Amino acid sequence: MLRLDRVGKLYGVKVIFREVSCTLAAGSVSLLVGGNGAGKSTLMRLMAGLSRPTSGTVERAEGSMGYLGHATFLYPGLSALENLAFWRTAHGLRLGQRELLALLERVGLAAHAHERAGVFSRGMAQRLNLARVLMLTPHLLLLDEPGTGLDSASLALLRQEIRAARERGACVVLISHDLQGDAPLADRLLALEGRKLIFDGPAAAFPGFGVSQPAAALQQLSAEDASCCA
Secondary structure, X not given: OEEEEEEEEEEOOEEEEEEEEEEEOOOEEEEEEEOOOOOHHHHHHHHHOOOOOOEEEEEEOOOOEEEEOOOOOOOOOOEHHHHHHHHHHXXXXXXXXXXXXXXXXXXXXXXXXXXXXXXXXXXXHHHHHHXXXXXXXXXXXXXXXXXXXXXXXXXXXXHHHHHHHHHOOOEEEEEOOOHHHHXXXXXXXXXXXXXXXXXXXXXXXXXXXXXXXXXXXXXXXXXHHHHHHO
């Protein structure tokens, strides 16, 4: 579904990461973790085809892709329903108003269908953004910190949708700082630190599994990796 082969990214002379290789399968959830500035969002943008690698290759299987980044891609002057109608037209989808309202119901926004997105809280805007992505029924679903601004009920809804995407055969990649909450969802964990991929394996095998913040575990792994290569 998604294959990265010795991928590297530079901005000028600054190395963001290098030699990142992995193959992510359909019907799986991969959790991407790393400290601030490790390059997680940059790597996801490469996966999405929104940026080009400086070296290496990114291969995506044919099929629809949904990308949820830090920007919501919502129009504040349009209602929630009108926003979905806009993106439906932009993607050439044949969905009627009933289907769009069902999407809003799915993310808990049916009661706010005719309210302007510009008055939404961060959490409500993120749920509308999620509906925009789910509308595509994507084969590849890329989520960059989708839990930002969500309350506990909305987080539960998000995790339910991630499980449902995996069950229908989608390849899901999730960036999260909440290792304790999101690691149980993942079949696989990828950890970026020190400009490289320092862990790629089952989430339960990651040293920081079961803690709320992976920072200490990442630093330990990075130090162990450096000492091994010294």
